[in-house]
Amino acid sequence: xxxxxxxxxxxxxxxxxxxxxxxxxxxxxxxxxxxxxxxxxxxxxxxxxxxxxxxxxxxxxxxxxxxxxxxxxxxxxxxxxxxxxxxxxxxxxxxxxxxxxxxxxxxxxxxxxxxxxxxxxxxxxxxxxxxxxxxxxxxxxxxxxxxxxxxxxxxxxxxxxxxxxxxxxxxxxxxxxxxxxxxxxxxxxxxxxxxxxxxxxxxxxxxxxxxxxxxxxxxxxxxxxxxxxxxxxxxxxxxxxxxxx
Amino acid sequence: xxxxxxxxxxxxxxxxxxxxxxxxxxxxxxxxxxxxxxxxxxxxxxxxxxxxxxxx
Numbered sequence: 001x002x003x004x005x006x007x008x009x010x011x012x013x014x015x016x017x018x019x020x021x022x023x024x025x026x027x028x029x030x031x032x033x034x035x036x037x038x039x040x041x042x043x044x045x046x047x048x049x050x051x052x053x054x055x056x057x058x059x060x061x062x063x064x065x066x067x068x069x070x071x072x073x074x075x076x077x078x079x080x081x082x083x084x085x086x087x088x089x090x091x092x093x094x095x096x097x098x099x100x101x102x103x104x105x106x107x108x109x110x111x112x113x114x115x116x117x118x119x120x121x122x123x124x125x126x127x128x129x130x131x132x133x134x135x136x137x138x139x140x141x142x143x144x145x146x147x148x149x150x151x152x153x154x155x156x157x158x159x160x161x162x163x164x165x166x167x168x169x170x171x172x173x174x175x176x177x178x179x180x181x182x183x184x185x186x187x188x189x190x191x192x193x194x195x196x197x198x199x200x201x202x203x204x205x206x207x208x209x210x211x212x213x214x215x216x217x218x219x220x221x222x223x224x225x226x227x228x229x230x231x232x233x234x235x236x237x238x239x240x241x242x243x244x245x
Numbered sequence: 246x247x248x249x250x251x252x253x254x255x256x257x258x259x260x261x262x263x264x265x266x267x268x269x270x271x272x273x274x275x276x277x278x279x280x281x282x283x284x285x286x287x288x289x290x291x292x293x294x295x296x297x298x299x300x301x
């Protein structure tokens with residue numbers, strides 16, 4: 001692991017891995033969309049509106065997955081002061097915010113026909129909204145200081161404190177009496193979902209995961225280059241200052 | 246085909262959801278790729294002007 005922790009090595013590794021994860025993203029999403037929109041059946045209770053599940057549930061999983069990764073990056077940054085961890089956090093936060101927003105929007109579009117309301121202030125919906133604000137707060141903090149390292153550290157602390165929200169989201173449907181239904185997949189007994197619906201759900205979830213990996217690699221490479229550019233401009237600036245002095 | 250577009254009466258909810266998800270993910274990818282390409286060009290330019298630091 002330590003070998004890839006060097007920014008130069010990471011750039012090379014990311015360039016090698018990216019075409020594969022990008023191809024897997026396209027493949028999984030193409031197959032997933034075919035099953036989600038065409039090949040899978042409607043639900044006996046929810047009818048064709050069940051097709052919202054194939055974008056809503058993977059978005060929700062990715063929102064939590066992104067946040068856990070953000071918190072891990074924060075811990076690595078604070079404990080080992082590793083520069084790549086800070087860049088990873090900066091790269092992942094907007095992606096996580098997008099997935100959380102998509103989860104809320106698709107959930108709202110599903111809630112209106114199924115529950116008769118776009119929004120309720122119940123435990124599940126509110127805790128996911130808080131997750132969205134945590135992502136926004138993280139992004140704001142990383143950019144709030146003139147010294148990017150300080151911003152990264154402050155945001156890492158926020159990410160770690162906010163991690164308490166993750167189990168609250170997960171168990172909110174069990175702890176409180178919410179309008180939102182409880183989990184169908186991660187139960188102690190067998191998943192309460194037929195394979196004809198499980199296949200598109202998992203394909204979309206894998207597609208979203210590969211998307212997350214691909215776009216994080218792209219964004220981390222951009223962050224490394226942005227840092228390198230700052231260093232080069234600083235060096236140039238000091239040379240120019242010497243010449244003029 | 247038209248019954249498929251109707252989505253059993255839920256077309257007004259299913260299609261916007263898929264379009265918003267696809268649009269958001271595609272836009273985020275495009276913006277990120279474009280930022281990376283622009284930075285690659287800028288760094289190359291800055292390195293050309295500053296050859297001493299090329300290997301650092």
